[in-house]
Amino acid sequence: MSDSEFDLIQDFFAGLDQGTSVRLGIGDDAAALALPDGHLLHVSTDTTVEGVHFLATLSPTDVAYRSVMAAVSDLAAMGASPEALLLSLTLPEGDRVWLEGFSRGLADACSVIRAPLVGGDTTRGPLSLTVTVLGSTPADSYLTRSGARPGDRLCVSGTLGDAAAGLAVISGRLAVDVSAAEFLTTRYTKPSLRLALGETLRGCATACIDISDGLLADASHVATASDVGLEIDSALLPLSEAMRSSVDPDQSLDWALAGGDDYELLFTLPRNIPLPDGCTEMGRVVAGSGISCDRTPERIGYDHFRR
Amino acid sequence: MSDSEFDLIQDFFAGLDQGTSVRLGIGDDAAALALPDGHLLHVSTDTTVEGVHFLATLSPTDVAYRSVMAAVSDLAAMGASPEALLLSLTLPEGDRVWLEGFSRGLADACSVIRAPLVGGDTTRGPLSLTVTVLGSTPADSYLTRSGARPGDRLCVSGTLGDAAAGLAVISGRLAVDVSAAEFLTTRYTKPSLRLALGETLRGCATACIDISDGLLADASHVATASDVGLEIDSALLPLSEAMRSSVDPDQSLDWALAGGDDYELLFTLPRNIPLPDGCTEMGRVVAGSGISCDRTPERIGYDHFRR
Numbered sequence: 001m002s003d004s005e006f007d008l009i010q011d012f013f014a015g016l017d018q019g020t021s022v023r024l025g026i027g028d029d030a031a032a033l034a035l036p037d038g039h040l041l042h043v044s045t046d047t048t049v050e051g052v053h054f055l056a057t058l059s060p061t062d063v064a065y066r067s068v069m070a071a072v073s074d075l076a077a078m079g080a081s082p083e084a085l086l087l088s089l090t091l092p093e094g095d096r097v098w099l100e101g102f103s104r105g106l107a108d109a110c111s112v113i114r115a116p117l118v119g120g121d122t123t124r125g126p127l128s129l130t131v132t133v134l135g136s137t138p139a140d141s142y143l144t145r146s147g148a149r150p151g152d153r154l155c156v157s158g159t160l161g162d163a164a165a166g167l168a169v170i171s172g173r174l175a176v177d178v179s180a181a182e183f184l185t186t187r188y189t190k191p192s193l194r195l196a197l198g199e200t201l202r203g204c205a206t207a208c209i210d211i212s213d214g215l216l217a218d219a220s221h222v223a224t225a226s227d228v229g230l231e232i233d234s235a236l237l238p239l240s241e242a243m244r245s246s247v248d249p250d251q252s253l254d255w256a257l258a259g260g261d262d263y264e265l266l267f268t269l270p271r272n273i274p275l276p277d278g279c280t281e282m283g284r285v286v287a288g289s290g291i292s293c294d295r296t297p298e299r300i301g302y303d304h305f306r307r
Numbered sequence: 308m309s310d311s312e313f314d315l316i317q318d319f320f321a322g323l324d325q326g327t328s329v330r331l332g333i334g335d336d337a338a339a340l341a342l343p344d345g346h347l348l349h350v351s352t353d354t355t356v357e358g359v360h361f362l363a364t365l366s367p368t369d370v371a372y373r374s375v376m377a378a379v380s381d382l383a384a385m386g387a388s389p390e391a392l393l394l395s396l397t398l399p400e401g402d403r404v405w406l407e408g409f410s411r412g413l414a415d416a417c418s419v420i421r422a423p424l425v426g427g428d429t430t431r432g433p434l435s436l437t438v439t440v441l442g443s444t445p446a447d448s449y450l451t452r453s454g455a456r457p458g459d460r461l462c463v464s465g466t467l468g469d470a471a472a473g474l475a476v477i478s479g480r481l482a483v484d485v486s487a488a489e490f491l492t493t494r495y496t497k498p499s500l501r502l503a504l505g506e507t508l509r510g511c512a513t514a515c516i517d518i519s520d521g522l523l524a525d526a527s528h529v530a531t532a533s534d535v536g537l538e539i540d541s542a543l544l545p546l547s548e549a550m551r552s553s554v555d556p557d558q559s560l561d562w563a564l565a566g567g568d569d570y571e572l573l574f575t576l577p578r579n580i581p582l583p584d585g586c587t588e589m590g591r592v593v594a595g596s597g598i599s600c601d602r603t604p605e606r607i608g609y610d611h612f613r614r
Contacts, residue, residue, distance in 0.1 A: 023347055027532065028451050029384035029517060030351035030442070037344040040330055043425065044337035045439055047395040049432035077336035088354040088437045118350065121437070125356035130395045130428070130437035132352055135337070144335050210336060225334065 012103040013087070019116035021083055031118035033084055039136040041083075044074040050127040055170065060098045062189040063129070064105030069191045070212060071131035072113050073263040076194040077210040079143040079202030080135030082115035088130040090123045112193060141202050148207035148226035148268040154283035155275060157194050157264045159240040160215055162187035164259025165247055176246035183242040191263040200276055201267055208267040214258040218266055219291050226268075229288030232257075234295040236282035254297035319410040320394070326423035328390055338425035340391055346443040348390075351381040357434040362477065367405045369496040370436070371412030376498045377519065378438035379420050380570040383501040384517040386450040386509030387442030389422035395437040397430045419500060448509050455514035455533035455575040461590035462582060464501050464571045466547040467522055469494035471566025472554055483553035490549040498570040507583055508574055515574040521565040525573055526598050533575075536595030539564075541602040543589035561604035 017025030024032035035041060048067045050056055058066075068085065075082055087106065091098075110117055115133075166188030168174035169181050176184065194210070201208055207226050211218045215232070223230045237256045244252065268285050275281055324332030331339035342348060355374045357363055365373075375392065382389055394413065398405075417424055422440075473495030475481035476488050483491065501517070508515055514533050518525045522539070530537045544563045551559065575592050582588055590600075 024449075024451060028453070029381040029515075030349040030387065030440075032385070032444075032449060033348045033350065034446065035342070035348055041340045041342055041348065041441075042337040043340065043391070043393060043439075043441065045393045045395050045426060045428055045437070047397055047428045047430045047437065049397060049430055052430060052432050074336040078339070080337065084350070086350060086352045086439060088352045090354055090356060090435060119352060121352055121354045123354045123356055123359060125359050125435060126433040128397060128432060128435065130352070130354065130439075132350075132393060132437075132439045133337075134348075134350065137339075139341065142331075142339060144331065146335070208336075 012099050013106070013117060013120060016107060016110050016117040019084065022116055022118055025116065025118050031084070033118065035083060035136055038139055040139050040142060042075060042078045042080040042135040042137065042142065043132065044071060045130060045132040046071040046074070047128060047130045060101035061105035064102045065109045066189060066191060067129045067131050068106065068109035068113070069193055069263060071133045072193065072195070073191070073210040073212065075133050075135035076198035077143060077208050077265060078135065078137065079141070079198040079208070080137045081199065082113045082195065083134045083136050084116050084118040085134065086132040087117060087120040089120065090125040090128045092124065092127060113195065137202065143198065143202055143205055143208035145207050145209050145222045145225035148222055148228050148285045150228055150285050150287045152206050152268040152270055152285040153281045154230055154232065154285060155269050155279050155281050156238065156266050157197055157279050158192050158262070159238045159243065160262055160264065161243060161252060161255030161259045162240050163191060163261035164255040165243055167261065174247070180242040180246040183240065188261060191261060194263070194265045197265055197276060204273045205267040205269055208265055211262045211264050211266055212260055214260050215266065216257050216291055216293065216297070222266065222268070223290055227289070229286040230283060230291050231286055232283040232291065232293040234293060236280065238280040238282070253295055257293065257295065258297040319406050320413070320424060320427060323414060323417050323424035326391065329423055329425060332423065332425050338391070340425065342390060342443055345446055347446050347449060349382060349385050349387040349442040349444060349449065350439065351378065352437060352439040353378040353381070354435060354437045367408035368412035371409045372416045373496060373498060374436045374438050375413065375416035375420070376500055376570060378440045379500065379502070380498070380517040380519065382440050382442035383505035384450060384515050384572060385442065385444065386448070386505040386515070387444045388506065389420045389502065390441045390443050391423050391425045392441065393439040394424060394427040396427065397432040397435045399431065399434060420502065444509065450505065450509055450512055450515035452514050452516050452529045452532035455529055455535050455592045457535055457592050457594045459513050459575040459577055459592040460588045461537055461539065461592060462576050462586050462588050463545065463573050464504055464586050465499050465569070466545045466550065467569055467571065468550060468559060468562030468566045469547050470498060470568035471562040472550055474568070481554070487549040487553040490547065495568060498568060501570070501572045504572055504583060511580045512574040512576055515572055518569045518571050518573055519567055521567045522573065523564050523598055523600065523604070529573065529575070530597055534596070536593040537590060537598050538593055539590040539598065539600040541600055543587065545587040545589070560602055564600065564602065565604040
């Protein structure tokens, strides 16, 4: 291995730091950004570890793309617009072939979210990535988990459970036809990006969260933060055509309720607000606490420190 | 292990997110911050990995404190004031005793830098930390690596090489008397914080960088970014009393030139600007490129991907 850390950054990441808000990009001690006056800064960080959050067989392009989308999904849940991201990459060795694939995924992701990569760190160690995302909203207009009120509708974007089914296909635990396999695995490797929906919901949804750990697990965060109960009708859960045609109905519902990695938005909407296109009403906010659902899947969500 | 990720965050990190700029702290999808209008945001991220950046024997309190200070040092080098930080912690298991020590170091660090911890992530995996720091400066007043001009003085804060000597003491490679051992190891575990100096240098230093990888290595970044040469007089390097009294002079100079982890500021200053207190002039900026020094240490700096 002859590449220095400095060379790696120059070769693979330096070109992605262009943007109108960037005053100083990669290559100094910190990046400098000019954010719009009168706006709030929203910031979140997410770590993904090989063998924990993704399989060792996942391509480096997909590793990069998924990690960025997972992190940016937190901005979507706030109704925020991406301003910039930072990537800290820990990898066992400076493998240029791996890094070329990785940097392609990273460039794709930056292009899709229309935000520059303004900084990061590369270190040697077991493969993991930490993506920090910065976004902005007008000062008094952003979404939280805590505003759901009894009587609101409980809604979700897209379809649920596809990423869990896709991971099962990739892992050889689920056999489906070629087109369903392609759809489901792509839902895992290239998760939805709901930034436009988040911006639409700003000022009309009462609460919002992105579904990363599974519908039931993430819904419970909204219930706790809002001090309300949430009722979910499993019959109303949105399932994709690929899921309905290829997967046993019980398994489909379990994945829709408890599968992670969908990165759809779960939100609560007052009755007088029209449901946005591509979204489904599948429950309601009630006085009380916790989640009630007519179905209990075998495994609820994913928690790194419970087993 | 019975703690969930959510419990760990609540128990150990949730109290540190208070600050005048914080609109929304830990517990939602992202934190929300109101930064001063007309200011630039400065952002940097640093990962430290057990066994690479710190010894497995380092106490959890020191692991936390050092990691935050190392990251905040990048803000000092920009002349920026800390606004907030985020911590992503990957650890093999949810060991509450370890986490209690860790959270003490983290709380100490937040108190010293006077900035809240507004977000983070906890995941399971080999022990590592990624600290992301956010700071601000007035829009057109910040330090970079790229403004050094021939004729400027080359200066440094504090004393050099102490952290490398302290690490040698901790590792059993250097035997010194008790008071020198305490001073040197503390320089390693509790590095200098030069935020006030960075703010003082804003608008008068022509270039600045923090010394994390060793004086020669970091000076070379300034030379490259500024397109100048830097001359260093090894006889002028500032050495601590503990270093001078306890360590062989050749070894002292090698550590001062090539030892990492000092987190002092290296900066270039026009001749008409007075040298700030606690700083030393130890060289000059010249036309040309690269670093020239009357002494070549055996090992220059630290690079994760060169060996």
